Amino acid sequence: MSAGWLVRRVLMALLAAFGVGVLVFALLRLIPGDVVTQLIGLEGNVSAAQQAEMRRLFGLDQPIWMQFLSWFSGLVRGDFGISLRTDRPVFQDLLLRFPVTLELTGLALIFAVLVGLPLGILAALRRGQAADLISSSFVLIGLAAPEFWLAILMILLFSLKLGWFPPNGYVSPTESLTGNLKSLFLPALALSFGLAAATTRIVRASLLDVLSQDYIRTARAKGLSGGAVVVKHALRNALIPVITVIGLQVGSLLGGAVIIEQLFGLPGVGRFALEGINLRDYPVVQGAVLWIAVSYVLVNVVVDVLYGVIDARVTYS
Amino acid sequence: MSAAAVKLPRSPGRRAALLFFRTPSGVVGLLLVLLVVGCALLAAFISPYDPVRYLPADRMQGPSLSHLLGTDLYGRDLLSRIIYGSRISLSVSVLSVSLALALGGLLGALAGYYLGWVDTLIMRLTDILLAFPAILLAIALLAFLGGGFWNLTLAIAVAFTAPFARVVRAAVLRSRDTMFVEASLSLGATDRRLLWRHVLPNSLGPVLVEVTLRLAYAILGEAALSFLGLGTQPPAPAWGQMIADGRPFLETNAWISVAPGLAIMLTVLGFNLLGDALRDALDPRLGR
Numbered sequence: 001m002s003a004g005w006l007v008r009r010v011l012m013a014l015l016a017a018f019g020v021g022v023l024v025f026a027l028l029r030l031i032p033g034d035v036v037t038q039l040i041g042l043e044g045n046v047s048a049a050q051q052a053e054m055r056r057l058f059g060l061d062q063p064i065w066m067q068f069l070s071w072f073s074g075l076v077r078g079d080f081g082i083s084l085r086t087d088r089p090v091f092q093d094l095l096l097r098f099p100v101t102l103e104l105t106g107l108a109l110i111f112a113v114l115v116g117l118p119l120g121i122l123a124a125l126r127r128g129q130a131a132d133l134i135s136s137s138f139v140l141i142g143l144a145a146p147e148f149w150l151a152i153l154m155i156l157l158f159s160l161k162l163g164w165f166p167p168n169g170y171v172s173p174t175e176s177l178t179g180n181l182k183s184l185f186l187p188a189l190a191l192s193f194g195l196a197a198a199t200t201r202i203v204r205a206s207l208l209d210v211l212s213q214d215y216i217r218t219a220r221a222k223g224l225s226g227g228a229v230v231v232k233h234a235l236r237n238a239l240i241p242v243i244t245v246i247g248l249q250v251g252s253l254l255g256g257a258v259i260i261e262q263l264f265g266l267p268g269v270g271r272f273a274l275e276g277i278n279l280r281d282y283p284v285v286q287g288a289v290l291w292i293a294v295s296y297v298l299v300n301v302v303v304d305v306l307y308g309v310i311d312a313r314v315t316y317s
Numbered sequence: 318m319s320a321a322a323v324k325l326p327r328s329p330g331r332r333a334a335l336l337f338f339r340t341p342s343g344v345v346g347l348l349l350v351l352l353v354v355g356c357a358l359l360a361a362f363i364s365p366y367d368p369v370r371y372l373p374a375d376r377m378q379g380p381s382l383s384h385l386l387g388t389d390l391y392g393r394d395l396l397s398r399i400i401y402g403s404r405i406s407l408s409v410s411v412l413s414v415s416l417a418l419a420l421g422g423l424l425g426a427l428a429g430y431y432l433g434w435v436d437t438l439i440m441r442l443t444d445i446l447l448a449f450p451a452i453l454l455a456i457a458l459l460a461f462l463g464g465g466f467w468n469l470t471l472a473i474a475v476a477f478t479a480p481f482a483r484v485v486r487a488a489v490l491r492s493r494d495t496m497f498v499e500a501s502l503s504l505g506a507t508d509r510r511l512l513w514r515h516v517l518p519n520s521l522g523p524v525l526v527e528v529t530l531r532l533a534y535a536i537l538g539e540a541a542l543s544f545l546g547l548g549t550q551p552p553a554p555a556w557g558q559m560i561a562d563g564r565p566f567l568e569t570n571a572w573i574s575v576a577p578g579l580a581i582m583l584t585v586l587g588f589n590l591l592g593d594a595l596r597d598a599l600d601p602r603l604g605r
Contacts, residue, residue, distance in 0.1 A: 012444065019445030030461040144533070144586035146540050149560055149578035156567050156575075255450025259541050274545065277460040289457045293449045 006305065013301045020293045021075060024286050025068055035282055036060070039084070075290070081283035083276075090287035094269060098291065100170065101268035103180075104261065105253040107188035112195035113246070119196075120203025120242075125230065127208065135200055142197025148259050151190035158186060168265040187264040191256050195249055202245040206238040247303035251296045258292070333522075336598035343594020349587025357403040366394035368401040369552040377570050387572045389562060395572060398554035399580045405555045406584065409470050409548075410535035414528060416474035421481025422524070428482065429489030430512055439482065446479035451534070452541055459547040469548045473538050477531055484527045488520030495519070522599040529592035533585045540581050556581050 031038055036054045040046045046054075052061075059067050074081065080090035123135035159167035165186050171179035210216065211234055219229045258270030265271070269288050276284030326332050337343050356363065365385075366372075372392035379387045386395040428439040446454065458472040492498060498515050506514070542548045543557030551558060556577040563573025 015441065016444045016448040019441075020448045023445060024457070027457055027461045030458070032463065140586060140589070141582065144589055145582040146537055146544075146557070146560075146578065146585075148541060148544050148557075149574070149581065152560065152564065152567065152574050152578070156571055160568055252450050255452040258453060258456060259545065262545060273456065273460075277456075277547075282461075285457070285460050289449075289453060289460075292453055296450055296453075297448045 005308075009301060009304060013297050017294050017297050020290060020297070021072055022068075024290045024293070025071055027286065027289075028282055029064075031282075038280055080287035080290075083284050084281045085279050085284075090283050093272060093284070094287055094291050097267055097269050097272050098295075100266055101254070101257055101261065101270060101292075103173075104184055104188055104191065104266060104268060105257050107184055108191040108195065108253050108257075109246075109250055111188055111192035112199055115192070115196040116199025117203055117242075120200040121207060121230075121235070123200065123204040124207035124211065132204075135204065139197045139201045142193045142200075145193070147190050147193055147256055148263050150193050151186065151260060151263050154186050154190055168263075170264075170266045183264075184266070187260045187266060190263075191253060191260045194256070195246070195253065198249055199242065199246060202242050203238070206241045207234060210234045210238045243307060247300075247307055250303060251299045254292050254296050254299070333595075333598040337594055340594040340597065342590045343598070346587045346590025346592075346594060349583055350591055353403050353407065353584045353587065356400045357407045360401050360404055364394075364397040364400045366397040368393060368398045368554045377566070379570060379572060386576045387570060389559075389570075389573045390566065395559075395576050398559060399556070399577055402554040402556045402559065402577065402580065403584070405466075405543075405549055405553060406536050406539055406581070409466065409473065409539045410532050413470045413473035413539075414477065414531050414535050416470070417477035417481050417531070418524070418528060420474070421478040421483075422485045424478070425482035425485030425487075426489055426512065426517065429486035430493065430508075430516065436486075440486075443479035443482050446475070449476075451476040452538060455538060455542060456545070456547065459542065464547045464550060466549050469539065469542060472542070473535055476538070477535065480531070481524075481527065484523060485520060488523045489516050492516050492519040526592055526596045526599060529588055529595055533588035533592065536581065536585050536588070 028035060035058055036051055039054070040051065055061055059070060062070075071081075078091050080094065082088070083090055083093070086093075119135045119138065123132045126132050155167045158164045165182055169183060171183040173180040207230075211230075216229060216234055219233050220226075224232075254270075257268060258273065260266070261268040261271040262274050269291055273285055273288035273292070276282070276288060326335065370393065372388070372394075375384065375388045375392035375394075376390060377388060377392075378384055381387070384394050384396070386399065388394055389398070424439050424443070428436040449457070454476040455472040458475060459468060462468045462472065493516055498511060501511055501515055539548060539555070540557035540560075543555035544561045546558070546561065548557065549555045551562075559577040560574045563570070563575075563577075566573055
């Protein structure tokens with residue numbers, strides 16, 4: 001991995017992030033009428049002078065490129081605008097809420113690997129047997145069932161019937177660490193389902209592929225035990241495509257988190273966006289969408305770089 | 318396998334069909350898809366009840382002989398709502414995937430065929446669209462456009478445009494490098510003839526697979542957006558909306574949420590199995 005490649009990859013990510021900014025800015029212009037007429041529809045009668053004042057406040061009296069420049073230079077300085085409902089700086093709330101989203105998606109990733117890896121290995125080693133059947137049913141369900149529906153089934157079983165976990169709400173880790181993990185367990189498990197299924201599938205396929213290679217037969221022929229062959233020779237080589245697939249999909253956890261946060265009432269960035277949508281608090285929606293999209297771009301850069309570090313054969317020219 | 322492979326027909330279409338119908342999971346997928354399409358087309362004939370009519374006397378029932386899947390808060394028959402819901406789910410997903418295919422396909426074909434600055438420009442545009450998780454892009458668009466059937470369709474279509482552009486571009490790149498395109502070019506074929514007669518028909522396989530799998534994603538996306546209240550408005554029986562409606566009543570009547578989720582899962586499973594089997598059947602490296 002050369003330094004030149006790294007610089008180019010980061011430049012491309014910056015370009016994409018800038019494009020995201022342009023798109024999110026343009027979103028505000030999609031509103032039927034304009035922001036002010038939409039907000040007035042909510043508030044009732046407002047005089048023409050007040051309307052003009054509101055338009056000035058939004059900078060709508062400026063030419064569009066000026067509006068964009070001032071908005072974008074604000075972003076760079078960490079000024080995401082002010083919430084129309086709470087008068088708080090959007091950036092401040094984003095900083096407050098992002099750790100929740102990060103913890104949720106991080107836990108989901110861990111769950112996906114903890115489930116997908118052993119299940120995929122088991123399926124490959126017991127090919128065509130009961131374990132393989134169970135694992136492929138899990139894959140089919142995990143890829144087809146909506147995660148918010150699985151979440152509701154889990155709430156039904158683990159919260160309402162068994163009472164093991166709270167059905168919603170969030171406990172901060174500073175308040176109680178076990179309470180925090182308990183409040184995030186079901187949401188993270190529900191969010192991890194799709195990725196766990198995809199991981200299981202690729203682990204199985206990749207391991208089966210490697211196990212049919214000549215060097216595995218050689219290792220067996222020289223008398224190594226089955227376990228040693230799998231762990232020392234097969235698994236290491238089988239993991240490369242697995243890392244690719246997880247890397248490609250890990251960012252999509254951020255999209256799924258929006259729905260899961262809403263469902264479980266977790267105060268993350270995704271729920272912040274949805275609250276903003278319900279209250280027509282446009283700066284909040286723009287800020288939250290931008291924040292998630294830029295995190296997504298960042299995750300994908302990190303995955304690409306990690307991939308280059310892990311697989312020595314990959315050389316980016 | 319090798320003995321059977323010898324008998325495979327030479328026509329690529331027939332060979333793919335033969336391979337496809339030998340895959341049990343693919344046939345199951347096809348049957349599931351046909352079942353849902355049948356429900357959508359025949360909803361008016363097979364639904365036992367009116368999906369939006371309130372029947373207060375029958376409210377909150379569990380499954381029984383008169384209401385096979387039970388009823389919701391307003392006494393509406395859940396089976397009938399699920400059958401009618403297939404119309405929303407399928408029409409939104411088919412329309413949005415068609416729109417995304419038309420738009421993304423055009424962009425991808427232009428990029429892959431002309432290369433150069435056209436390619437660079439189009440690929441950087443797709444980079445921006447792909448910088449959003451698909452569901453977030455759709456949520457963002459709906460937040461500002463407002464919900465409803467057509468905005469929902471448009472939002473999903475925009476979110477899927479970039480992946481189609483990528484797939485079509487890759488397919489066009491592969492077939493433009495083949496001998497028959499070179500031969501045709503040397504015989505003096507025009508750009509338009511090359512594109513329509515040779516390059517695009519040979520890109521059909523991967524695109525067909527992508528369409529099938531994208532339909533599954535579109536159904537999941539539509540369900541998620543309706544669940545969040547950003548899709549079609551009540552009382553339309555959208556599956557995702559129905560799951561949300563049942564949420565407060567999990568302890569009294571879980572079926573209200575469970576049943577529509579099963580419908581989503583089986584539909585998506587159908588398209589997934591169909592898409593996977595098509596991919597295997599159309600893969601020219603297999604079954605030769």
